[in-house]
Amino acid sequence: xxxxxxxxxxxxxxxxCPNDTFVFHAWSHGLLPGAPAVDVDFADIDITxxxxxxxxxxxxxxxxxxxxxxxxxxxxxPCGGALGRGCGPLVLTREPATAADLAGRTVAVPGERxxxxxxxxxxxxxxxxGGVGEVRVLPFHEIMPAVRDGAVxxxxxxxxxxxxxxxxxxxxxxxxxxxxxASTGHPIPLGAxxxxxxxxxxxxxxxxxxxxxxxxxxWSDPEASRDYVLAHAQEMDPEVARAHIDLYVNEFTADxxxxxxAAIHELLTRAAxxxxxxxxxxxxxxVPGPVGA
Numbered sequence: 001x002x003x004x005x006x007x008x009x010x011x012x013x014x015x016x017c018p019n020d021t022f023v024f025h026a027w028s029h030g031l032l033p034g035a036p037a038v039d040v041d042f043a044d045i046d047i048t049x050x051x052x053x054x055x056x057x058x059x060x061x062x063x064x065x066x067x068x069x070x071x072x073x074x075x076x077x078p079c080g081g082a083l084g085r086g087c088g089p090l091v092l093t094r095e096p097a098t099a100a101d102l103a104g105r106t107v108a109v110p111g112e113r114x115x116x117x118x119x120x121x122x123x124x125x126x127x128x129x130g131g132v133g134e135v136r137v138l139p140f141h142e143i144m145p146a147v148r149d150g151a152v153x154x155x156x157x158x159x160x161x162x163x164x165x166x167x168x169x170x171x172x173x174x175x176x177x178x179x180x181x182a183s184t185g186h187p188i189p190l191g192a193x194x195x196x197x198x199x200x201x202x203x204x205x206x207x208x209x210x211x212x213x214x215x216x217x218x219w220s221d222p223e224a225s226r227d228y229v230l231a232h233a234q235e236m237d238p239e240v241a242r243a244h245i246d247l248y249v250n251e252f253t254a255d256x257x258x259x260x261x262a263a264i265h266e267l268l269t270r271a272a273x274x275x276x277x278x279x280x281x282x283x284x285x286x287v288p289g290p291v292g293a
Contacts, residue, residue: 009037010199010207013051014061015191016042016232017159018241019082019248025225026217027210035210036203042232044139045191046111053113058196059207064189064264065115065271067285068278073197075204075287076264080193080211083252083260088177088188089116090162091123092147092170093154099127099174105153107132110140115190118271119176120156125274126183127174141234144168158190160236160244184270186263187252201288208287215254261285 012028014020026032028040038059043051048060052070060074064083067076093101102124109117112135124132136152143155148168156176157165165172177188195207218225222245226238233241252260265282272279 007036007203009039010058011041012038012059013041013043013048013057015044015048016234017248018229018233018236018244019253020061021229021232022218022222022225022245022249023080023211023215023253025214025228027214029228031217032210032213035213036206045114046137046139049111049113052194055196058199060194061191062194063111063113063115064192064267065118065277066113067192067194067264068268068272068280069113070194071280071284074194075197076285077193077195077204077208077211078256078260078287079208079215079254081253081256082191082248083187083189083256083263084248084250085181085187086177087162087190087247088175088180089119089156089158090165090175091120091154091156091173092144092161092165093173094147094150094170096171097154097173099124100129102128102132102154102173103130104133106134106136108136108138108143108146108152108155110143110156110158111137114158115267116156116158116176118267118276119180119188121276122270122274123174123176123179126179144170160240163240163243180267184263184266186266187259189260189264189267190248192264197288204287212254215249218249 027035045063049062049066051057052060052062055073140158143157146152147155180188229241268280271277
């Protein structure tokens, strides 16, 4: 029997945001004996969502909102992502405003296949009479300047913007997380880790083990990743980076568990009811083989 060549490094793409660099520091730096080798590419989540839809990449950090379009080719992994409480996207305006003030207005969003956008659409359906006007997609770091400068009437922001929007003189109109938690009782599904189903059950299990080990390593020695986190945090203040990590890296990062899967299913079901995404059977969220057992 001819010996098979060892598989090459897995290509993984995640954002330069502190929660991702914190979670994947140990794995990406070869600090986990026996873990699969990886080649890392940094990309904002709107980019990785597009890659997932085109089937590009072995492992990707994507929005939960994109799952209905990609789960034929990718499996949702039960760890490594961002899901929690008190961490929802915010709607910001230049002047104090109410939800009714958004009727017919232009709103900047970080992607129409983003979880933030799904939450916003669900919120707007319940709170904005007649709905908003134009929805303009911008890179998330351009949204607050656009609101400040009057290029758009409101902006939907994610990531560290919830800690920094006051620096732009902006006002919080609504918190999508508060809306979601109050109306469902579930934590907020934001970013997911997906992997090619073609890797097979054994490699998917090895990837899952590596992610969980990387999370545990990060928690046990948080200073080890400090330089890596700050090097990619786009000049973010170290205190903001730490607050970002503390908010987005939590027990659901290590294991989605029943509460996490219930939240994801609720989000995608409500979005399908509004015609925002294709309807997805619950079993599509399961990981093939022993990982999802």
